[in-house]
Each structure stands twice: as C-alpha cells, then as structure tokens.
Amino acid sequence: MSNKPIITVTNLKKHYGDIKAVDGVSFEVSPGEIFSCLGPNGAGKTTTVEMMEGLRTPTSGSIEILGADVTQDYASIRHRVGVLPQDFQPFDRLKAPEAIAYFGGLYGRKMTKQDVADLIDAVALSHRTDSVAMKLSGGEKRRLGLALALVGEPELLFLDEPTTGLDAQARRGLWRLLEGLRDEGKTIFLTTHYLDEAEILSDDVFVMHKGKEIARAPPMGLVEQHGGGISILLLDYAEKSTDKVEAMGFGVERIRNNVKVNLTEGASVREAIRRLDTSGVQFRDLITIEPTLEDAFINLVGGTIVGGELKK
Amino acid sequence: MSRIIADLKAFATQYMRNPVGAFFALVFPIILVLIFGSVFSQSASPEVPLPVQDLDGSAISGQFLEILNQTGTVEVSMISPTADIDDHIRDNSLSAALVIPAGFGATALSNTSVNVTLYGDQTVSSYGIVVGTVGAAVEILDRNLPNRTVPDQLVGMVTADIVGEDFSFIDFFLPGMIAFTIMINGLFILSALSAEYKSRGYFKLLATTPLGKSEWVLSKFLWFLIIMLISIFLMFAISIGAFGVKVTITPLALALILAGILLFTSMGLLIGVWAKDVESASTIGNAIGFPMMFLSGIFFQLEMMPEALQVIAYALPLTYLSEGMRATMIYGNDTTALIDLAVVLILAVFFFIVASKLMSWKEK
Incomplete structure (x- = not known):
C-alpha cells in the first residue's frame, strides 16, 4: 500500500458571515488508518467532514481525496467513498436486505443474495432481516447505515459520529467492526466527541475546537505530550490535612476520602511511593493512575466533553 | 378541570401550529363553500351558452332569437352563416348549438311546418336546460305567427347528437x-x-x-x-x-x-x-x-x-x-x-x- 496521503486538506475554511465554523485547518490522512477528528459539539467536525464529502462548499482552502480535487470534482470519486452521515436515517419502509440491494444498484454493483447476506452478517444484522428499518433500534439503524456506506466496497469511509446515541454494548460492537475494516485495509475518517472512542480506535487524533486545530498526534502521543504526569491515589486518607504531602513538593487533590497526588512529568514513581510510604502519612493503600486522552484533552482545551458538550 | 383546560390549551396550540390541521379545519371548508356556493347559487338561474347559426336572416328568425334572449336561461351568441356547423361544433368543443335553416321564416309564413335543429350533448348537465328553453321559444314563436291558417304546430324543433358515438x-x-x-x-x-x-x-x-x-x-x-x-x-x-x-x-x-x-x-x-x-x-x-x-x-x-x-x-x-x-x-x-x-x-x-x-x- 502506498504511503501517499489518501486525504490532503490544506488551510480549509468555512465561514457563515462572522461565524468561522472551520477556520484554516490542515491535515493529511494515510491509507489504512483510522483518523479521528475529536471535539465537542460545535467544534466544526461535521462541517469539515461534509466539505470533504462534497456536501458543503468551502469558503477557501483545498481538499484532495484519492487524487481528486473535491471542490471541483467529487463526482469522480463518489463510487470509491462510503459515507455514514451524522443524522443518518434509514428508509423507513425498506428492510435491511432491500436497502442494501438498493444502494448496491446505486453503486453499480450486482449483488447476489449471498453478497447481501454477507454484508448484513458483517454489521451483525442477520437476525433483523425481516424487519422494516423503522422497527430497528438506534444501534441497528446505525449498523444498517454502516452497511450502506460499505455497499460500494469503498477504499475510504467517512463516519460522522457513528456511535452517538448508542448504548455501551452497541458502541463496543461497532468499534470491533471498524477495527475489522481497518484490518481489511480500508481508511476510516471518523468524527467523534467520545474521548474513549478516539483513544481506543484511532491511529491518529485531530483535536478540533472552535473551528481550529488544537493538536494532532496518535492517541498515546497526545497523552504523553499533553496528559500530564502519572498520579498516585492514596486510598482512605486518614489525615485531616494534606499539608504533609504538599510539603514533599507534590500537587494534591482531595477526592472524597482519597487524595490524588500528581507527579510532575518525568518524576520517578518508585521514588514518590517510597517517600509517601515513609512519611508517616496515614492511608490504607495506594494505586497509580496513568494519564488518559481525557487528561490530554482537558489540558489542551480547558475542559472535558460530557454528552457532546464541552464542560469546563 | 384545570388539567383538562391545560391539556386543551396545549393541544389547541399544537393543532393550530400544524399547518395541515389549520388548513383542513379553517381554510379548506371556506374554499369549498365559496366554490360550491358560487356554482350552485348561480345554477338556480343559469345562463347556458347557446351558439346559434341563423341561415335565414329573416324577421321571423330575428323574432325567434329575441324570444330566446328574453328567456334569460340561455346566452345566445352567433355562428357565422358561412361556417360548416359540424366543423364549428368540433373545433370549438361545443356542447350545444342551434341552427335556424334557410327559408325558415318564409316557410312558416306560408303555413308549412319547419324545424330548427338543436345540436346537443345529452350527457352534459346543461342539456336539459337548453332543450327546454329552445322548445319553449319554438312554442311561443309558433303561437305568435301571423297569418296562420292551419291549427297544427308549424314551427318545431329537432335534436341531433353532437358526438358521433353514443357516449354516456x-x-x-x-x-x-x-x-x-x-x-x-x-x-x-x-x-x-x-x-x-x-x-x-x-x-x-x-x-x-x-x-x-x-x-x-x-x-x-x-x-x-x-x-x-x-x-x-x-x-x-x-x-x-x-x-x-x-x-x-x-x-x-x-x-x-x-x-x-x-x-x-x-x-x-x-x-x-x-x-x-x-x-x-x-x-x-x-x-x-x-x-x-x-x-x-x-x-x-x-x-x-x-x-x-x-x-x-x-x-x-x-x-x-x-x-x-x-x-x-x-x-x-x-x-x-x-x-x-x-x-x-x-x-x-x-x-x-x-x-x-x-x-x-x-x-x-
């Protein structure tokens, strides 16, 4: 597989009057990777992905996908791209096999019954083939949407918040599916406001906020660069004050009856534990906590994402 | 009671905000009343169009046209005497037309019977009005013919179907x-x-x-x-x-x-x-x-x-x-x-x- 970027976005802007929905973002996506665009609602993720899908015209900037200039000639690559829109709704009165066969026709693919069955099986909908789409659950509808995005056997998939509104089990099911698709060599451009989703699935994370790029790196890279140091949680902390711990030069945070000790980056965990153990401070036990993408996000943006919204 | 009023108020708000509900409840009945009201209030004394071809051009045919006009139930318009009546009816998709034959007046005055020809479309709702009106006008003319010496009706009406086939x-x-x-x-x-x-x-x-x-x-x-x-x-x-x-x-x-x-x-x-x-x-x-x-x-x-x-x-x-x-x-x-x-x-x-x-x- 060539390492030439499958997507090259350069200084992309979308302005609505004074509102800068997307304000000069640039990135590249390599073939075969899951690239996550992460940010809270209103960050500009959907506007960005819809410009890449040819659904919105950029104010300025360029988008090159699969060698084509999307702003001029999206039609030439439509058959090589699969899309699951954020607000996807299936055709209510079609059953899953009928919807798949319909989209197969749109992509000029002659699908046998076995082809349809295989695709339904791939998105784990085999048990719902007799139900019209309006009777499917939220998760099943999203999986049907994914099947429709896959019908044309695309090289590139745009999935706009594919797991929003799904329960934990359905989300994990979809993650497994996406990992499988990556293993097959497909490139996936994903937008999400779920920090755990971006951390678990992505090869690359592009953090967006207020239409701008905040950071871009593999999840572990972001954690290493922006997540802060490792913490030690002192369980059932028995002292009235945290003065003694603070006196040792640690940052301290009380969490109910526990105390979280924040180590500076590069500090030795073993040495910190030894000092705490021998300080005479009373606590039942301790555990170490590694920083996550959420910590990195908080440090980058100044808040975390709850229900899609930024919470300071 | 207060719960019912609260529910009624909320439902009424939603109902009236739904354009379909408001249309069918308020606008549509008014449209129907206006349309049917206009049509049927007029149909109590309709003026059905009646194109007439007067091939006679005599005083008697003129008198007949005047009687027709005075009925108030038909609106007489004239067809050129040179027009072919069948072509004219077809080209104008007429549902009724009346032809007064040449020599109409002279024949009637010589105490010989003569007929006007009413071309009509029996399937349209105004056909009965036209037949009744022309029939009545013929009788009035017949009663008022001068120099009548025979008791029989001299002026009559014959009908001809406008369409070739027997349509219903x-x-x-x-x-x-x-x-x-x-x-x-x-x-x-x-x-x-x-x-x-x-x-x-x-x-x-x-x-x-x-x-x-x-x-x-x-x-x-x-x-x-x-x-x-x-x-x-x-x-x-x-x-x-x-x-x-x-x-x-x-x-x-x-x-x-x-x-x-x-x-x-x-x-x-x-x-x-x-x-x-x-x-x-x-x-x-x-x-x-x-x-x-x-x-x-x-x-x-x-x-x-x-x-x-x-x-x-x-x-x-x-x-x-x-x-x-x-x-x-x-x-x-x-x-x-x-x-x-x-x-x-x-x-x-x-x-x-x-x-x-x-x-x-x-x-x-």
Whole structure:
C-alpha cells in the first residue's frame, strides 16, 4: 500500500458571515488508518467532514481525496467513498436486505443474495432481516447505515459520529467492526466527541475546537505530550490535612476520602511511593493512575466533553 | 378541570401550529363553500351558452332569437352563416348549438311546418336546460305567427347528437378523472415525498452516492408514469365492465398524459423542495390542489360556473389537461387538444426547470 496521503486538506475554511465554523485547518490522512477528528459539539467536525464529502462548499482552502480535487470534482470519486452521515436515517419502509440491494444498484454493483447476506452478517444484522428499518433500534439503524456506506466496497469511509446515541454494548460492537475494516485495509475518517472512542480506535487524533486545530498526534502521543504526569491515589486518607504531602513538593487533590497526588512529568514513581510510604502519612493503600486522552484533552482545551458538550 | 383546560390549551396550540390541521379545519371548508356556493347559487338561474347559426336572416328568425334572449336561461351568441356547423361544433368543443335553416321564416309564413335543429350533448348537465328553453321559444314563436291558417304546430324543433358515438356520462367523466388522478398523485404525493427526503436527510445521503439529481427525478417520473398507466388501465377496465364506456385513449391523449405527469410531478417536486417541512409541503399542495380539483371542470362543466371562476379556471393547469383529454377523446377535436397539450407542455418544462434549479442536495 502506498504511503501517499489518501486525504490532503490544506488551510480549509468555512465561514457563515462572522461565524468561522472551520477556520484554516490542515491535515493529511494515510491509507489504512483510522483518523479521528475529536471535539465537542460545535467544534466544526461535521462541517469539515461534509466539505470533504462534497456536501458543503468551502469558503477557501483545498481538499484532495484519492487524487481528486473535491471542490471541483467529487463526482469522480463518489463510487470509491462510503459515507455514514451524522443524522443518518434509514428508509423507513425498506428492510435491511432491500436497502442494501438498493444502494448496491446505486453503486453499480450486482449483488447476489449471498453478497447481501454477507454484508448484513458483517454489521451483525442477520437476525433483523425481516424487519422494516423503522422497527430497528438506534444501534441497528446505525449498523444498517454502516452497511450502506460499505455497499460500494469503498477504499475510504467517512463516519460522522457513528456511535452517538448508542448504548455501551452497541458502541463496543461497532468499534470491533471498524477495527475489522481497518484490518481489511480500508481508511476510516471518523468524527467523534467520545474521548474513549478516539483513544481506543484511532491511529491518529485531530483535536478540533472552535473551528481550529488544537493538536494532532496518535492517541498515546497526545497523552504523553499533553496528559500530564502519572498520579498516585492514596486510598482512605486518614489525615485531616494534606499539608504533609504538599510539603514533599507534590500537587494534591482531595477526592472524597482519597487524595490524588500528581507527579510532575518525568518524576520517578518508585521514588514518590517510597517517600509517601515513609512519611508517616496515614492511608490504607495506594494505586497509580496513568494519564488518559481525557487528561490530554482537558489540558489542551480547558475542559472535558460530557454528552457532546464541552464542560469546563 | 384545570388539567383538562391545560391539556386543551396545549393541544389547541399544537393543532393550530400544524399547518395541515389549520388548513383542513379553517381554510379548506371556506374554499369549498365559496366554490360550491358560487356554482350552485348561480345554477338556480343559469345562463347556458347557446351558439346559434341563423341561415335565414329573416324577421321571423330575428323574432325567434329575441324570444330566446328574453328567456334569460340561455346566452345566445352567433355562428357565422358561412361556417360548416359540424366543423364549428368540433373545433370549438361545443356542447350545444342551434341552427335556424334557410327559408325558415318564409316557410312558416306560408303555413308549412319547419324545424330548427338543436345540436346537443345529452350527457352534459346543461342539456336539459337548453332543450327546454329552445322548445319553449319554438312554442311561443309558433303561437305568435301571423297569418296562420292551419291549427297544427308549424314551427318545431329537432335534436341531433353532437358526438358521433353514443357516449354516456361516464365517457365524459373518464378523461377528467384521468387528469384528476394524474394531478393528485403528482402534486400531493411528490410534494410530500420530496419534503420528506429533504427533512430526513435522504437527499444528503443520496448525494454521497453515485446517484445524480436528474437520475433521481427521472426515476420518480418513470414511477409515476408506470403507476398512472396501471391506474388508467384499471379505471378503463372497471368503467368498461361496470358502465360499458366506449371512449378510448387516443395518441394525443397519451401525449397529454405524459405531459401531465411531467407537469404535476414537477409542481409537486417544486413544492416539496421549497417548503420547510413535510407538513408545510402538504398544506401548500392541498391549497393548490383542492381548488384546482373543483375549478377545472372535472366534476361539472366550466360553463356552469360564474364568469369570474371561469377566468380562474383558465389560469389553472389542470383545466388544460382535462379539457385537452376531453377534446381528443370525446369530440375528436385535435386542434383544441394540441393547444391544450402545448400549454401543459410549456408549463411542465417551466416547472421542471424551476424545481430542478431549486432542488439542492447540498448544505449551504
């Protein structure tokens, strides 16, 4: 597989009057990777992905996908791209096999019954083939949407918040599916406001906020660069004050009856534990906590994402 | 009680905010009252158009025309004496015409019996009025003839059927029903469908596939063509089986059907892509469709309506479709049918272009 970027976005802007929905973002996506665009609602993720899908015209900037200039000639690559829109709704009165066969026709693919069955099986909908789409659950509808995005056997998939509104089990099911698709060599451009989703699935994370790029790196890279140091949680902390711990030069945070000790980056965990153990401070036990993408996000943006919204 | 009032208030607010509910509760009944009120209040003393060809031009024929005018039930207009009456009736799709023969006055004055000929279409609702009026006028003239020396009636009336075949009311109703079916399916269904496609994001979804906008529109046109042809076939099958209709589809009628489908699917599409949501699209479709249904001569003759409504009728596309269908299928009047076809086609192309321009699968 060539390492030439499958997507090259350069200084992309979308302005609505004074509102800068997307304000000069640039990135590249390599073939075969899951690239996550992460940010809270209103960050500009959907506007960005819809410009890449040819659904919105950029104010300025360029988008090159699969060698084509999307702003001029999206039609030439439509058959090589699969899309699951954020607000996807299936055709209510079609059953899953009928919807798949319909989209197969749109992509000029002659699908046998076995082809349809295989695709339904791939998105784990085999048990719902007799139900019209309006009777499917939220998760099943999203999986049907994914099947429709896959019908044309695309090289590139745009999935706009594919797991929003799904329960934990359905989300994990979809993650497994996406990992499988990556293993097959497909490139996936994903937008999400779920920090755990971006951390678990992505090869690359592009953090967006207020239409701008905040950071871009593999999840572990972001954690290493922006997540802060490792913490030690002192369980059932028995002292009235945290003065003694603070006196040792640690940052301290009380969490109910526990105390979280924040180590500076590069500090030795073993040495910190030894000092705490021998300080005479009373606590039942301790555990170490590694920083996550959420910590990195908080440090980058100044808040975390709850229900899609930024919470300071 | 307070809970009931609270619920009533909330429901009333929601109901009135739904344009469909408000349309059917408030606007639609008023439209019907106005249309039927205008038609039937007038029909108590209708003035049915009666073109007359006076081949005599005598004082007696003049007197007869005056008697006809004084009845107040027919509106006499003159046909040129040089016109061929059969051609004139066919070319103008007349449902009634009266011919006063040459020598009419002289024959009557010489105490010899003579008849006027009333060409009429027995299946139209105004036929009885015309027959009764002309019959009465003939009797009045006969009673007042000067120099009468014989007691028998000298002036009489003979009738002739306007259409070649023995058509019944259902034969005349069927072309209008076909036009009506094309209108409600194209206008009502496609307006709601395209509004649904827009509001549910189907257009956006399809825009990401290789399907083009024009292909989508073409497939809808083809579907309505198929379903309309099936519907027309069923209408004919039932009408033949139950009522023995004799009317048949002519090539011009087929062209009108195709043009009509393009016209009303384009109008439906335009409403659907222009309206904010499905409810608004339905309301606009109803507001345009229902008056058209009653004012385009589908259920009663245009001539029966007040002049103001007739003017409105000729501003409505369905009038040209139903009139064209009747002209070619009933009267064999291909000249009128061709003009109607041209009007329908021009409107169809206009609405198709506007709808296609307005229809955007992209976001702003």
